[in-house]
Amino acid sequence: MTIRWQSAVALGTAVAATVIALPQATSSRPRADVQVSVQPERLNVVGLPCLPGNLTLTMTNTGSEDRYADLTLDPRGPLQLSRTLFSSWLPAVDPDQPVSAPVEVRVPRDTRPGDHSVDLEVDRSRLTVPVTVNPPPPKDPGSNVALGEQATASSTHGNFALCGAVDGDHDSEHWDTLTGWNDGTRAVFPDNYDVTLATPTTIDRVELYTLDSVRYPAATNGLRDWDVQVRSGSGDWRTVAEVRGNTLGHVTSTFDPVQADAVRILCLAGNGNTYSRIVEVEVYGS
Numbered sequence: 001m002t003i004r005w006q007s008a009v010a011l012g013t014a015v016a017a018t019v020i021a022l023p024q025a026t027s028s029r030p031r032a033d034v035q036v037s038v039q040p041e042r043l044n045v046v047g048l049p050c051l052p053g054n055l056t057l058t059m060t061n062t063g064s065e066d067r068y069a070d071l072t073l074d075p076r077g078p079l080q081l082s083r084t085l086f087s088s089w090l091p092a093v094d095p096d097q098p099v100s101a102p103v104e105v106r107v108p109r110d111t112r113p114g115d116h117s118v119d120l121e122v123d124r125s126r127l128t129v130p131v132t133v134n135p136p137p138p139k140d141p142g143s144n145v146a147l148g149e150q151a152t153a154s155s156t157h158g159n160f161a162l163c164g165a166v167d168g169d170h171d172s173e174h175w176d177t178l179t180g181w182n183d184g185t186r187a188v189f190p191d192n193y194d195v196t197l198a199t200p201t202t203i204d205r206v207e208l209y210t211l212d213s214v215r216y217p218a219a220t221n222g223l224r225d226w227d228v229q230v231r232s233g234s235g236d237w238r239t240v241a242e243v244r245g246n247t248l249g250h251v252t253s254t255f256d257p258v259q260a261d262a263v264r265i266l267c268l269a270g271n272g273n274t275y276s277r278i279v280e281v282e283v284y285g286s
């Protein structure tokens with residue numbers, strides 16, 4: 001028997017998305033209970049490749065026996081997940097000790113807007129998270145054409161998110177919450193951070209936000225030297241602007257209009273000689 005919570009979620013009544021494991025029919029004693037919750041309970045995302053939605057999964061052992069639990073995730077439709085399994089040891093302690101894990105829900109380019117879902121299952125109980133894919137915001141003249149577009153990098157530090165530098169948040173005070181890119185090769189340069197634009201676009205300005213917070217000022221933690229490069233068609237990367245000796249958190253590079261289908265930040269040196277750190281890179285046309 002499987003408990004299905006879909007109907008309750010659809011009616012908006014499942015405030016606590018809870019799954020209680022059923023006693024095993026063949027066992028002489030019931031299994032420990034595992035309570036599962038997910039935040040948010042309903043996800044809205046837009047169809048851009050580097051603007052994932054984020055869910056937080058939490059499992060809590062509310063029973064009296066320590067146990068191990070496997071939470072499986074099954075994306076429906078075109079959705080892609082950063083993980084399809086959340087496994088954890090769940091000690092039976094008082095007070096309860098919840099264990100949480102993040103999961104990114106990604107929407108491939110050209111996904112049609114509509115309703116999809118992610119199914120979660122622990123033991124034999126299932127929970128469905130509705131996911132609504134909304135159309136991406138129109139890219140008008142003057143809007144940032146790098147926002148949410150596919151990023152790639154020479155490397156990414158395990159504690160940071162590749163897409164963090166195109167997520168629309170350029171506030172360095174949010175640095176610890178996955179809103180920036182940090183390369184993964186300490187004290188080794190160059191590094192590069194590339195953004196592929198949705199369509200070939202004439203651009204003439206790149207705004208780069210490097211780490212510059214109260215705790216981590218740019219003069220000791222930000223990017224110092226970099227080239228702004230563009231690529232068009234099958235051509236090579238071409239440098240259109242250079243920045244050297246930077247100590248600021250926000251640097252604007254302007255250049256003659258050029259058609260580009262990808263933009264690269266070629267990171268040559270960082271203040272403090274540790275990492276390349278980009279909180280946000282924005283690309284504009286005139």
Ligand SMILES: [Ca+2]
Nearest residue numbers: 164169179279
């Ligand atoms: Ca960001």
